[in-house]
Amino acid sequence: MLAGMALFEALVVAHVITGAVGLTAFWGPIVTKKGAARHRSWGKAACYGFLGAGALAIAMALLSLYGPEHRHPEVTDRALFDGLFGWMMLYLGTLTIGFVDYGLAVVKHSRNRRALRSFRYQAVIAAVVASGAWCGIYGVKVGHPLMVLVAVIGIVSMLIQQLYIWRKGDPPRQTYIGEHFRALIGMGISAYTAFLSVGLIRWVPEEVFNPLVWAGPSVIGVSLILFFTLKGKRTVAPRPASAARPHPQQVGDGLV
Template sequence: MDLFDALIAVHVIAGATGLIAIWVPILTRKGAASHRQWGRIACYGFIGAGALAVVMAMLSLYAPDGRHPTIADRRVFEGLFVWMMLFLGLLTIGFADYGLSVVRHARRREALRHPRYQIVMLCVIASALWCGYFGAQIGNMLMIAVAGLGVTAMALQQVFVWRTNPPSPQAYVGEHFRALIGMGISAYTAFMSVGLIRWVPEEVFNPAIWAGPSVVGVSLILWFTHQTSRKRKSRAPLISEARG
């Protein structure tokens, strides 16, 4: 087993841990002990998998050894398995880091303006812009699309971090949920498009593989937003009565 194969093995273990664990906090009662415990397991698993994805992307760039011979165009190979893999790894790390930190600093949002957090988000944005640019150069719309989603997601996080008017006390909950769902989307997309393709390389450009995680993730975000809105509206009359 060479270095790359060893990294893949550890990457798969870390990613599989996150892919399985993420469903426990999604399906269990929010704030419960199991929610917090399995949420941390999912985040740390994805952070490990994302970091290894970055390492493997750099190895693929500087030490290409004929991987994925079914992709004859090596520029396409570089786009998908170097720059997009690098971006998806950083995006997964960025979502996981933000999802954990927004809870840690729930009562002091200004802490997220610290360089320690800003550098992570800026690295994601930089890798997304390069991924989109490289995708435009080789005419690959998939790279452009995922890069656009990454830039949009990081921009929305920055809006929350830097907004001048104070958010509601529970605003961090929505940020936390959306970040961790985004983490799941990026990780599942990486698995489906980079990992699974190793076994079914003929499906590398199948749009259903790329769109599937995003459809599920966005649906969960919309459902959560709807449920939160209903709860907020149901509490509003009770608050008004209490004040009256």
């Protein structure tokens, strides 16, 4: 039992370190110029941090579910404990990895979208859907609707990704950029949700059922997606014909 507790605490420390890297670096790609060197550097740091945090979250979830000792004695409902610290943590870890994997893959295969149909990528998406489905089912069993909500959000996100992967014909040029952006924002949403709803209980356990804690990352993340999507549409929108033609005076002055 002592060995199991030591292992769990070591996983927690590693999870906090990798998660802190991801949670901090996550904002770098958002505030830097898209495609620039610093944007890519911050993005890599965020992705690697979240990949590590997601993998460690899965390990902690399995240890919580199948380890010999019970943790968090303040949670007297053990079925709810298994749901929050077991199945939901496992799902959020898998979802975070799924978002990172897809966000990087759409850029890597921007000219060969059919590569995303391979078993390699489809298996990750299937793992997210399966873990999300069980998280939602378990949430119904223990009467925790927010577990159902986060499960639905992740499953719908995976289905939207599949629409891009399996759509007939070639999508408009640069469509993959929107997919890349939404996936990595989703990565941040899942990671922040996991930190606030699961990690925060270690310091303020009375807030574990606060809906604002659960909904906050989704509200902020979806708002960012909408903001940058609208901004991107304005950027690529064609200019009016009158604006595109140079003024005769400009031609005479040698400005064009």
